Amino acid sequence: MSLHLDDYHDAVKSHVAAELNWLESVDDYPEQFGILKTPCAFFGVVDWDRSEDQRMTGELSVVLSCQLLIAFGQSGKVSSRAVRNAAMAASLKIDEQRFGLGVTTAQFVSAEPWAFDPDLDQYVVWAVNFRHEIEVGEDQFDLVPDFLPTDVNVAQAPKNGADHLDDYERLENE
Template sequence: MTTLHSAIETGLSAELPGVDVRSYPDLEGRVSLPLVLVELAELEDGTQPGTGELALVARLEARVVVDPNQRDAELLVRQLACRLAAACHFKTWGLPIGVARVQSIAPDGFKADLDGYLVWCVTWTHEVHVGDIEEFPMPDGATSIVVTVTPEPGAQESVDTGANHEL
């Protein structure tokens, strides 16, 4: 997934000169506008290839963010959204994945971090095949989770002593 995000960022930056393209940025600091924010929104079951690999349809979203005080901002955000969709159309970003299929280009008001800006969202999909669990390393700092279950008052408690631990 890291390779996919990097390839998309690189490809869109080349296609949209003068536009800052980022994946999952920290929006607390300063950002330059116009801005395109790319993120993986969803993974769904894809067409299984019968090779043992897992096929997934990755739905990606890219938000075009424009300063509403800029001259002709309403038109500019729409033009950039269309340019972004054209830049994604049928691309594979040089990776062994299915071609991009643009699904929608629409206004977006779902990111609280972007309130006060003009935002349009371009959504597209790629089919990707995942074959090796090592492609998804555990994040740095991963920890264990301990879950404790306490029965409700009055509930009968049952404890499995685990007499047979043979593997």
């Protein structure tokens, strides 16, 4: 099943919002930050690599490197233990998930404190990192809608190919 990254983003964010319903919001990583209503989460695909396993359907299999940032305010009411527990809960809800999509399962990689954006200095942020293999592009077998073969013929090498059409046997549907 081929995916568009927008569909993947929406599926992951919906899953996280449903499973971690104590979050005030789950959104894409913003271009600019305002005041955040915490706790909240930001999801993004950081990068991707070509998968070693290609399906030969015309699609490209890629392994996405994904990151879920969980932010809590530093109001003095939130302990570092609570933030770590929230990151652990997110890790458990992400690992082995398909997010409602017809794809392989996501694999949790790591979780760690995150302090790489000065706009988030007033928040306690943890990053939950995971990888997920998906297919992108057009599946060549999906190009013909509702394609269903009407005949299946079988031959055994070396008596196969255009020069041996009479050597093929038709399989009957039982």
